[in-house]
Amino acid sequence: MVMAASIDYEALRLPATPRPDAETQRHPVVIAGAGPIGLAAAIDLAQNGVDVVLVDDDDRLSTGSRAICFAKRTLEIFDRLGCGEAMVRQGVGWSKGRVFHRDGQIYEFDLLPEQGHRRPAFINLQQYYVEGFLYERAKALPRLDMRWRHRVAGVKIEGEGVTLDIETPEGGYALKARYLVAADGSRSFVRKALGLESHGQTFRDRFLIADVRMEADFPAERWFWFDAPFHPGQSTLLHRQADNVWRIDFQLGWDADPQVERQPERVLPRVRALLGKEAKFELVWASVYTFSCLRMESFRCGPVFFAGDSAHGVSPFGARGANSGVQDAENLAWKLRFVLRGQAPEALLDTYGVEREFAADENIKNSTRSTDFITPKSEISRQFRDATLELARDCGFARQLVNSGRLSKPSVYASSPLNTPDEDAFAGALIPGAPCADAPISRDGRDDWLLSVSGDDFALLAFSPSPSQIEALRAFSSGEIALKIVLIAPKTAGFVCVADDGLAAARFDARPGTTYLLRPDQHVAARWRRFDAAKVDAALRRAVGEAIRC
Amino acid sequence: MLKLDPNIPEPDDFYEALIKAHRGLSAEQSGRVNAKLILLLANQIGDLDILREALAKAREGVEPAGQDATLEIVA
Ligand SMILES: Cc1cc2nc3c(=O)[nH]c(=O)nc-3n(C[C@H](O)[C@H](O)[C@H](O)COP(=O)(O)OP(=O)(O)OC[C@H]3O[C@@H](n4cnc5c(N)ncnc54)[C@H](O)[C@@H]3O)c2cc1C
Numbered sequence: 001m002v003m004a005a006s007i008d009y010e011a012l013r014l015p016a017t018p019r020p021d022a023e024t025q026r027h028p029v030v031i032a033g034a035g036p037i038g039l040a041a042a043i044d045l046a047q048n049g050v051d052v053v054l055v056d057d058d059d060r061l062s063t064g065s066r067a068i069c070f071a072k073r074t075l076e077i078f079d080r081l082g083c084g085e086a087m088v089r090q091g092v093g094w095s096k097g098r099v100f101h102r103d104g105q106i107y108e109f110d111l112l113p114e115q116g117h118r119r120p121a122f123i124n125l126q127q128y129y130v131e132g133f134l135y136e137r138a139k140a141l142p143r144l145d146m147r148w149r150h151r152v153a154g155v156k157i158e159g160e161g162v163t164l165d166i167e168t169p170e171g172g173y174a175l176k177a178r179y180l181v182a183a184d185g186s187r188s189f190v191r192k193a194l195g196l197e198s199h200g201q202t203f204r205d206r207f208l209i210a211d212v213r214m215e216a217d218f219p220a221e222r223w224f225w226f227d228a229p230f231h232p233g234q235s236t237l238l239h240r241q242a243d244n245v246w247r248i249d250f251q252l253g254w255d256a257d258p259q260v261e262r263q264p265e266r267v268l269p270r271v272r273a274l275l276g277k278e279a280k281f282e283l284v285w286a287s288v289y290t291f292s293c294l295r296m297e298s299f300r301c302g303p304v305f306f307a308g309d310s311a312h313g314v315s316p317f318g319a320r321g322a323n324s325g326v327q328d329a330e331n332l333a334w335k336l337r338f339v340l341r342g343q344a345p346e347a348l349l350d351t352y353g354v355e356r357e358f359a360a361d362e363n364i365k366n367s368t369r370s371t372d373f374i375t376p377k378s379e380i381s382r383q384f385r386d387a388t389l390e391l392a393r394d395c396g397f398a399r400q401l402v403n404s405g406r407l408s409k410p411s412v413y414a415s416s417p418l419n420t421p422d423e424d425a426f427a428g429a430l431i432p433g434a435p436c437a438d439a440p441i442s443r444d445g446r447d448d449w450l451l452s453v454s455g456d457d458f459a460l461l462a463f464s465p466s467p468s469q470i471e472a473l474r475a476f477s478s479g480e481i482a483l484k485i486v487l488i489a490p491k492t493a494g495f496v497c498v499a500d501d502g503l504a505a506a507r508f509d510a511r512p513g514t515t516y517l518l519r520p521d522q523h524v525a526a527r528w529r530r531f532d533a534a535k536v537d538a539a540l541r542r543a544v545g546e547a548i549r550c
Numbered sequence: 551m552l553k554l555d556p557n558i559p560e561p562d563d564f565y566e567a568l569i570k571a572h573r574g575l576s577a578e579q580s581g582r583v584n585a586k587l588i589l590l591l592a593n594q595i596g597d598l599d600i601l602r603e604a605l606a607k608a609r610e611g612v613e614p615a616g617q618d619a620t621l622e623i624v625a
Contacts, residue, residue, distance in 0.1 A: 186625065197624050204619040254619070292623055313625075377618040380581075387585035397593040 009132030014059045016149035019170040026161060027053050028340050030177035032152045032190055035062065036127065037308030037325040038183035039134035043081045044333035046144035048456055050340060053175065054144060055166060057151035061131040065211045065285040068124045068241050069222075069319035072112065073410040073435055074326045075119040076451055076522070083137040084119070087130060091123030092240050097222035099404050103229050106392040107399045111407060116440050116503045118449045122407070124220075124241045127322070152184065155193040157302050179336055180304045183329070188310035194301055200294025200364070203315065204254040205375040207289050210267050213245050214281035224404040226389050230273035235374050235404070237317075238274070245284060248274065249316075251374065258288035291315035291371065293364045300353045305332055312360040314367035317374060317405035324363050327410055328356050334456075334520035338544055343480055348545030351418055359411035366406045373403035410435040413523060417548050420517075420526035420539040428509040436522045439504035441488070443497075450504055451522060453496065457482040458540060459518040462531055463500075463510035464489050469531045476533050478540055519543055552603035 029045055031038045034056035042054040070078075070087065078084035099107040111121035138144050153172070154165030162180040166173050182190035191198065223238040225231070234251035241247055250270055252261055260266060267286045275281060295312035299305060308325030332352045338344035376382035391398035412434045413419065419432035430437060438451045454461070460483055462473060470492060473485055487497045488504055508516060513530040517539050526539035541547065558564050571587075572580045592601055 199622075199624055201620040202623045204621065292625075294623060294625060375619075377620050378616065380585075383581045383585040384589070387582055387589055390582075391586055391589060395590075395593075398589060401589070 007132060009061050009135075010063075010126070010128040012061060012132065014061075014135075014148040016059055016169055017147040019168045019173055023173065023175060026176040026178060027051060028177070029053070029179050029181065029336060030055065030162070030164065030175055031181040031183055032164070033182070033184035033308075033310070034058075034131075034135075034146065034148075035183060035185055035308065035325075036067070036130055036134060036322050037329050038181065039131060039138055040077070040081060040326050041181050041183060041307060041329035041333050042144050042146075043083075043134065043138050043141060044330060044456075045337060046138070046141040047081065048333070048337050049143065050337050051143045052145065053147065053177070054138070055147045055150040055152060055164075055175070057149065059148045061135060062127040064287060065126070065209055065247070067127040067130070067316075067319070067322040068239055068247055069122050069323075069407070070125060070130060071319060071323045071408040071410075072117070072119045072121055073408075074323045075123065076438065077326055077330050078134075079118070079452060080456060080522075081134070081137060083133040086133045086136075087125055088119065088123055090129055090133075090242050091125035092220045092242060093120035093123050094220045094222065094240075095121035096219075097224065097404075097407075099402055100223070100225040100228065101389045101392065102227050104393065106389065107402055118438055118440075118451070122319070124239050124247070126241055126243075126245070129242060130322075152189055152193075155180070155190050155304070157194070157304065160303065162303050178303065178340070181332065181336075182304055182306045182310050183308050183325075184310050186309040186313050188306070190304065191296065191306065191310055194304065196296060196301060198294045198296045198311075198313070200292055200313070201368075202290060202292040203371050203375045203377070205290065205371075206252045206254060206256045206258060206261070207291070208250040208252055208256075208261050208267065208270070209285070209287050209289060210248045210250065210271055210283060211241070211245050211285040212248065212271055212275075212281040213243070213284050214275070214279065215244060216246065216275070216279070216281075218246075226402075226404070228274075231270065236274065237404075246281075252288070256288070258290075261288050262286045293368045293371070295357070295360045295364060298353055299328075299356055299360075300350065305336075305349070305352060307332055307356075311356070312364065314363050315371045317370040318363075318367050318407050319405075320363040320367055320408045323408040324359060327359065328352075330521045331356055335545075337520075338481075344544035345546060345548070347548040348418075350548070351416065351545060355411075355413045355416055355418075358413065358415075362411050363408075370403050370405045374405075418519070418525060418543045418545065420535075420542055422527065424527075424529040426509050426527060428507065430508055430516070430524050430527070432524050432526055434524050436516075436518050436524055437507040439500065439507055441498040441500050441504060443499075448498070450498070453486055453498055454518055454522060455484050457484050457520055458525075458543070459484045459486060460536065461508070461516040461518065462487050462489070463505060463508065463514040464512035465515075465531060466513060469513060470495075472531055472533055476531075476536065478537070481540055481544065483540065517543065552600050552607060554607075 031054045045052045095112040151167045153167045156163045164175040225236040237249040239247040299311045307328040314320045388401045414433045487495045515531045517526040525543040
């Protein structure tokens with residue numbers, strides 16, 4: 001697989017895919033939209049044996065300047081999809097942020113203060129690189145049929161499936177699917193075609209996004225100013241991206257004229273005010289945005305599933321757009337795979353909505369709170385905001401209230417119907433529904449990471465099982481559901497065994513005998529203090545939706 | 551539980567101090583002082599249930615006549 005950063009993914013033109021001859025077969029899954037979410041979902045399905053058709057109306061990857069901050073959990077998902085390493089190599093890793101008010105720093109934070117994680121809290125990488133690396137990976141998968149300049153122009157739900165009208169430069173054709181994933185972005189055609197809506201609020205404010213190329217010695221940190229001397233009365237955000245490109249985000253206020261503000265003669269003085277008169281830089285992109293927080297009421301409509309921006313939208317403070325969308329894709333992909341293979345009831349698919357609508361609410365809540373702080377919506381909320389900032393200089397409590405963006409974290413599906421509630425006492429964060437923590441381990445003497453050992457299927461992690469538990473594990477059959485058993489224990493014939501230097505056990509609050517059941521999306525399904533075949537079997541069935549009554 | 555019965559031993563002294571804190575200030579400056587005061591006191595109380603009760607009590611009987619600068623959208 002070629003994953004050379006030398007390819008200019010921003011400019012790359014993908015050849016229009018010829019219109020197929022009349023198609024008669026019904027595809028298991030069609031995905032509308034090859035943005036980061038559609039690509040991630042398609043790769044996840046295709047690398048796990050599901051035939052997928054991915055159609056996109058365009059012949060280019062992400063245009064312009066959009067997402068840059070990709071979170072640790074997203075990188076772990078990209079690792080599982082086989083393209084995380086290329087992104088991390090190309091991107092700028094960071095975990096620290098600073099918040100300034102006027103000319104002084106009021107606050108700094110570290111999103112990942114502890115060692116022993118494969119991936120940093122965040123990398124900054126232009127969205128076209130992310131899509132480029134996903135695209136390279138997608139190209140290598142024989143089950144993935146990508147079709148460029150194939151636009152979804154009609155959607156009909158018919159019986160147990162969907163029929164799409166596809167338009168291509170050579171004319172139209174009908175495409176049939178058992179399931180449709182609508183990853184066609186915030187203006188989703190599929191959403192409108194089905195008469196569905198997304199509801200929420202728009203903030204009365206405008207933001208100038210300027211990307212500049214320059215050699216500069218700012219550290220790779222997130223810097224956020226309220227009322228900076230160089231941009232008074234408004235906020236400013238600075239981020240370093242790949243290729244010496246820096247993202248500067250200037251708050252402009254509602255009265256700014258978006259057409260005028262994006263002109264270089266308006267943008268350059270603002271940038272110069274921040275960087276200093278002598279700074280040498282080149283403006284590579286400027287655009288003006290207004291942000292909204294909104295979501296569809298239900299992410300499922302029969303055989304159609306909405307994922308990413310088609311389903312929900314947030315303001316970028318917190319980097320929760322693409323990051324949460326990639327988690328949608330991961331959540332949906334394994335469920336579709338299991339149902340298509342007949343290994344799970346249809347009801348499993350409803351839990352996509354349950355879990356990801358909950359996640360969307362959490363993201364919207366956080367994003368709305370940040371935006372309310374940055375863009376106060378009334379005179380009194382401005383007064384409280386300014387009072388908070390002034391107090392933050394010498395009052396620790398006020399620093400906690402300063403909100404320049406609460407950065408993306410994966411949701412914990414604590415009340416998911418797929419979880420088996422704890423019977424035994426555990427400490428720590430890995431409750432049922434939580435995304436599994438990573439930890440350094442070694443395998444056959446080589447350094448590796450726990451998450452890369454767990455794989456794409458259900459996994460059972462058994463910490464130092466006793467000889468009798470090992471025999472019970474050996475005798476255990478998970479039936480038709482693939483289950484990977486991993487012993488965190490010395491080499492034992494017939495098992496995948498890994499060695500832990502203590503971090504895995506600490507993060508899992510593990511004692512000898514502790515057993516975790518992980519879902520294919522690496523969220524914890526259940527855990528016990530000792531392996532019990534009947535309990536694991538019941539938890540596994542529950543995790544594929546067998547306990548859900550329709 | 552939010553206390554509504556007397557809890558300040560020297561009520562007149564408190565009230566005098568409160569008014570004094572605003573002496574000579576414009577409405578806008580007073581607004582800033584009040585905002586800081588509320589934040590400081592809220593931190594001192596440190597109990598979200600009580601704070602919510604106080605917020606509700608303060609809001610009692612006030613019919614909204616203002617407008618927030620957010621727009622409902624449908625897409
Ligand atoms: C300024 C800015 C900064 C941002 N920063 C961040 C950040 O730091 N971190 C973060 O996580 N998120 C960020 N986001 C959000 C992020 O860009 C989006 O959440 C993300 O692109 C959503 O991906 P998607 O695949 O759902 O949709 P999109 O990326 O919009 O992709 C949709 C795809 O569908 C195709 N399509 C549309 N209609 C049709 C049709 N009818 N038929 C076929 N194909 C169709 C489009 O061509 C497109 O390729 C930012 C956004 C902006 C604007």
